[in-house]
Amino acid sequence: MTTEGIAHAPRWKELYRQAMLETDLAKLPSIIADAHKALLDRIEETLIKPVSAEREELSDALNGLRCLRQELNVMPRQTDVDGTAVHKTG
Numbered sequence: 001m002t003t004e005g006i007a008h009a010p011r012w013k014e015l016y017r018q019a020m021l022e023t024d025l026a027k028l029p030s031i032i033a034d035a036h037k038a039l040l041d042r043i044e045e046t047l048i049k050p051v052s053a054e055r056e057e058l059s060d061a062l063n064g065l066r067c068l069r070q071e072l073n074v075m076p077r078q079t080d081v082d083g084t085a086v087h088k089t090g
Contacts, residue, residue: 012038016061019068025075032069039065 009017015035022028043058 010042012042012058012061015039016065019065025072028068028072032065032072036062036065 012035015031015038019028019031019035022031039058039062042054043062046055046058
């Protein structure tokens with residue numbers, strides 16, 4: 001919560017949303033990694049203090065990142081205008 005009492009999305013949700021909406025393939029692997037770490041950190045926190053509704057959201061988000069990572073890994077290698085690799089496979 002902020003000082004004005006307005007709730008903000010947890011960090012893992014913000015990072016997950018950023019990963020799902022990112023269009024720059026060069027940035028995507030690190031954004032996925034950051035979101036994945038934030039999700040795992042939050043899951044670890046919920047093991048101590050369970051919040052069942054959020055658990056389902058966390059599970060769905062992990063599955064979404066897993067799918068996004070798999071799609072990124074099977075995309076054909078693309079190159080920038082200068083010929084440098086934009087996306088590394090596998």
